[in-house]
Amino acid sequence: MSEATPDGAILSASRVSKSFGEIPVLFSIDFDVRPGEVHAIIGENGAGKSTLIKILSGFEQPTSGSIIYDGDRAVLPPNGEAEARGIVLIHQELNLAEHLSVTDSIFLGRELHRYGLLDLKTMRERARAILDRLDVRVDPDARISSLSVADKQMVEIAKAINRDARVLIMDEPTAVLSVAETKTLFEQIRRLTEQGVAIVFISHKLDEIMALANRVTVLRDGQLIATMNTSALTPDSIAQMMVGRELSNLYPPKKEPDVDAPVVLSVRGLSAPGISNVSFDLRGGEILGFAGLIGSGRTAVAEAVVGLVVPEEGEISLNGQPVAFSDVRESLAAGLAYMTKDRKGRGLLLNMGLEPNLTLATLPKHRRGGFLTASSEHQALERAVRRFDIRARDPSVGVGQLSGGNQQKLLLAKCMESDPDIVIMDEPTRGIDVGTKQQIYHIIAALAAEGKSVIVISSEMQEVIGLSHRVLVMREGRMAGLLEGAEINEAEIMRYAAGVKQGEVS
Amino acid sequence: MSLASAGTDRLRGMRIDLKTAGPLVALILLCVLGYSLNPLFLAEGNVSNLLTRSAFIGIIAVGATFVITAGGIDLSVGSMAAFIAGMMIIVMNWAVESMGVSVGTVLLGIGCSLILGIGAGFINGFLTTKGKIEAFIVTLGTMGIYRSLITYFANGGTLSLDSDARQIYRPIYYDSLLGIPIPVWVFIVVALIGWVLMNRTAFGRYCMAIGSSEHVARYSAIKVDRVRTITYILQGLCVSLATIIYVPRLGSASSATGVLWELEAIAAVIIGGTVLKGGYGRIGGTVIGALILTAIGNILNLTEIISNYLNGAVQGVIIIAAVYLQRGSFRAGRKKTPAQ
Numbered sequence: 013m014s015e016a017t018p019d020g021a022i023l024s025a026s027r028v029s030k031s032f033g034e035i036p037v038l039f040s041i042d043f044d045v046r047p048g049e050v051h052a053i054i055g056e057n058g059a060g061k062s063t064l065i066k067i068l069s070g071f072e073q074p075t076s077g078s079i080i081y082d083g084d085r086a087v088l089p090p091n092g093e094a095e096a097r098g099i100v101l102i103h104q105e106l107n108l109a110e111h112l113s114v115t116d117s118i119f120l121g122r123e124l125h126r127y128g129l130l131d132l133k134t135m136r137e138r139a140r141a142i143l144d145r146l147d148v149r150v151d152p153d154a155r156i157s158s159l160s161v162a163d164k165q166m167v168e169i170a171k172a173i174n175r176d177a178r179v180l181i182m183d184e185p186t187a188v189l190s191v192a193e194t195k196t197l198f199e200q201i202r203r204l205t206e207q208g209v210a211i212v213f214i215s216h217k218l219d220e221i222m223a224l225a226n227r228v229t230v231l232r233d234g235q236l237i238a239t240m241n242t243s244a245l246t247p248d249s250i251a252q253m254m255v256g257r258e259l260s261n262l263y264p265p266k267k268e269p270d271v272d273a274p275v276v277l278s279v280r281g282l283s284a285p286g287i288s289n290v291s292f293d294l295r296g297g298e299i300l301g302f303a304g305l306i307g308s309g310r311t312a313v314a315e316a317v318v319g320l321v322v323p324e325e326g327e328i329s330l331n332g333q334p335v336a337f338s339d340v341r342e343s344l345a346a347g348l349a350y351m352t353k354d355r356k357g358r359g360l361l362l363n364m365g366l367e368p369n370l371t372l373a374t375l376p377k378h379r380r381g382g383f384l385t386a387s388s389e390h391q392a393l394e395r396a397v398r399r400f401d402i403r404a405r406d407p408s409v410g411v412g413q414l415s416g417g418n419q420q421k422l423l424l425a426k427c428m429e430s431d432p433d434i435v436i437m438d439e440p441t442r443g444i445d446v447g448t449k450q451q452i453y454h455i456i457a458a459l460a461a462e463g464k465s466v467i468v469i470s471s472e473m474q475e476v477i478g479l480s481h482r483v484l485v486m487r488e489g490r491m492a493g494l495l496e497g498a499e500i501n502e503a504e505i506m507r508y509a510a511g512v513k514q515g516e517v518s
Numbered sequence: 519m520s521l522a523s524a525g526t527d528r529l530r531g532m533r534i535d536l537k538t539a540g541p542l543v544a545l546i547l548l549c550v551l552g553y554s555l556n557p558l559f560l561a562e563g564n565v566s567n568l569l570t571r572s573a574f575i576g577i578i579a580v581g582a583t584f585v586i587t588a589g590g591i592d593l594s595v596g597s598m599a600a601f602i603a604g605m606m607i608i609v610m611n612w613a614v615e616s617m618g619v620s621v622g623t624v625l626l627g628i629g630c631s632l633i634l635g636i637g638a639g640f641i642n643g644f645l646t647t648k649g650k651i652e653a654f655i656v657t658l659g660t661m662g663i664y665r666s667l668i669t670y671f672a673n674g675g676t677l678s679l680d681s682d683a684r685q686i687y688r689p690i691y692y693d694s695l696l697g698i699p700i701p702v703w704v705f706i707v708v709a710l711i712g713w714v715l716m717n718r719t720a721f722g723r724y725c726m727a728i729g730s731s732e733h734v735a736r737y738s739a740i741k742v743d744r745v746r747t748i749t750y751i752l753q754g755l756c757v758s759l760a761t762i763i764y765v766p767r768l769g770s771a772s773s774a775t776g777v778l779w780e781l782e783a784i785a786a787v788i789i790g791g792t793v794l795k796g797g798y799g800r801i802g803g804t805v806i807g808a809l810i811l812t813a814i815g816n817i818l819n820l821t822e823i824i825s826n827y828l829n830g831a832v833q834g835v836i837i838i839a840a841v842y843l844q845r846g847s848f849r850a851g852r853k854k855t856p857a858q
């Protein structure tokens with residue numbers, strides 16, 4: 013089982029190339045996956061990972077090359093035939109109908125019938141059982157639109173598990189999941205591989221790859237770099253293969269914060285839907301991390317501060333002045349920017365190009381005499397592309413066609429367009445490759461060094477630890493603790509986040 | 519990577535051209551057809567008549583383009599036009615009675631129309647944004663209200679403008695400037711302003727953003743409610759302008775005034791390539807759409823092949839065909855790209 017030959021493979025791609033219009037994105041890729049193994053695909057943003065698996069599952073047709081399924085050359089049409097034949101894909105971007113219930117979504121297209129009518133009862137019970145197995149606490153009757161992004165992802169996974177897949181392909185399923193959820197997902201994946209299901213798995217989190225995958229395929233700029241057994245690799249060697257250079261110091265050195273720096277943002281006793289009695293101070297030049305489980309209310313705090321949600325109680329002051337923002341325009345004007353974690357639903361207009369997305373929140377800057385000046389918007393995009401290394405092979409395409417990581421970089425650029433003094437970044441590196449992560453961490457550190465203040469909300473513990481001067485841990489809508497200095501470590505954060513330890517809360 | 523701005527520019531320009539080309543080609547074909555059926559179609563008198571007629575629907579449709587682009591819909595425009603026309607006539611007749619007739623009478627009527635149009639638009643906008651009622655329901659309601667009010671004020675019959683006042687008012691519909699009828703001038707100016715507003719100002723960009731995703735707009739520091747309300751106010755203003763040039767034509771208003779204008783306006787917008795569910799608006803397309811709709815009626819008037827009574831049916835077929843073709847070409851375009 014050690015050499016990478018298609019022998020025994022259930023699904024393989026042979027010399028697959030793909031171009032969108034004139035733009036090539038994959039060059040003659042060979043890839044295969046065997047029953048019972050986890051084969052990970054990694055690579056930088058825009059390397060072509062999603063495109064490759066879309067070809068493997070029939071959502072895109074290769075420009076040349078072929079797909080072999082079960083020993084036969086197969087043409088997989090995008091109409092779901094692949095799914096009927098046992099190849100199930102979980103897309104990088106969530107793909108659920110917002111108005112359906114959880115049960116409806118899990119059984120969509122494969123509804124159970126009884127006497128010619130829908131068998132609602134059995135479907136609900138089965139949905140319940142699958143969700144329980146995944147440890148997801150959502151009501152099978154809840155509307156998809158009412159779920160958090162993480163729960164939506166878990167419903168997608170439940171849906172896929174319910175399909176009796178022979179090949180299960182997952183595009184960054186863990187990007188929106190917390191550590192605990194990732195763990196249950198991995199347990200389920202192992203259970204599936206024991207049953208002989210072949211798994212293709214994309215992730216930017218190298219520790220996950222090391223823990224889960226049997227083999228790893230590395231793509232760079234649409235080229236196949238290597239397919240190797242995981243046992244022969246270390247996270248560093250994978251990273252190096254991915255970006256083609258050595259990656260040292262993922263996190264920039266922490267600059268000691270100035271204890272005398274003025275408090276720029278002060279929140280006292282803030283309560284809003286989902287949170288109660290949250291208080292904290294943010295100083296100039298400080299990076300404050302927000303840790304906690306998914307759903308612990310971190311986003312709700314941010315949204316209440318910037319005026320997206322009206323707080324029920326509590327005071328917020330900016331540079332000593334009490335403020336009560338009622339919409340984002342006001343908070344943005346006051347130098348406070350919030351970057352949402354839901355880039356698809358809240359962050360970007362997927363049908364529009366890069367430029368209108370970048371400047372949307374700051375259009376007044378590009379006005380002269382009441383009219384928009386195209387050249388000024390062009391320049392803004394050129395600057396942003398350079399600063400955030402946004403890779404769009406064709407900048408006029410809709411943002412929805414950018415690779416996920418490049419969408420994230422564009423969102424970050426959009427947030428920084430207003431040149432804010434205080435930035436709240438919600439999951440800033442979701443779906444971003446390690447190389448770019450490093451760049452973004454350096455950008456964040458540079459902002460702090462300039463005297464700007466940053467709040468980083470992140471479910472990636474390492475990120476919070478590596479960046480923050482202080483870490484606020486939240487649990488079930490309340491502050492569980494505030495960590496400083498040497499206290500900032502994984503064990504301590506977990507203790508507060510899980511409720512083992514309860515800190516003194518002012 | 520490099521972003522050659524000139525290249526991007528050229529690309530974008532070409533794309534817009536291609537997309538606008540569809541309705542334009544349809545209009546040209548329609549003109550060729552009209553001319554071959556009856557050469558009178560392109561006679562100067564008929565062309566200027568056609569353009570004048572299209573001005574009503576066209577002006578209203580420019581407003582509708584904003585409403586639809588921002589993800590709304592306004593069904594009340596036809597009734598609103600009838601109501602405003604009726605109120606203008608009542609006010610002007612009253613002014614003639616109490617103060618005698620003068621240019622001021624007409625100016626009073628025009629002022630009354632503008633206020634009513636803006637007010638009616640504001641009411642639609644306010645109810646949909648602050649009242650959080652769906653635009654379809656709100657404007658269905660106001661549509662019924664205005665229609666019933668005009669019927670009530672006209673006592674079920676017709677309101678007629680005082681003949682002296684009409685004499686002063688007439689030129690606004692019947693006169694020309696540099697050989698172009700006044701209503702067409704108004705149409706041109708409204709369309710130009712609309713185009714600039716849609717494509718060259720933050721407001722237009724906001725409309726498209728809201729229509730694409732209200733959430734994203736809200737998170738992007740856009741005052742969604744305010745922008746939405748303004749689109750309805752613009753719509754009301756456009757209805758008011760259309761009514762101002764419509765009243766001198768017949769000098770009367772009744773419950774039959776403006777019937778089905780809302781559908782014609784929406785049809786013009788959609789034929790022009792604006793997306794009904796919002797997010798993408800094209801003023802140029804709307805203008806062409808209005809011309810196409812008017813041209814169909816005009817051709818049927820000039821020929822005897824199809825009964826004039828079937829005007830609505832032909833329009834219906836054209837609307838469905840236009841939308842089908844647009845969607846079809848979209849699809850084909852998408853399919854073609856990866857296949858190369």
Ligand SMILES: Nc1ncnc2c1ncn2[C@@H]1O[C@H](COP(=O)(O)OP(=O)(O)OP(=O)(O)O)[C@@H](O)[C@H]1O
Nearest residue numbers: 032037057058059060061062063413414415416417
């Ligand atoms: N439908 C499309 N039309 C045009 N270009 C596309 C389309 N889909 C993908 N691309 C381009 O193909 C390239 C590869 O994209 P892909 O989504 O496969 O990257 P990825 O490796 O999954 O990246 P990420 O880690 O950011 O998700 C990108 O440059 C992207 O812009």
Ligand SMILES: [Mg+2]
Nearest residue numbers: 062104415416
């Ligand atoms: Mg991807």
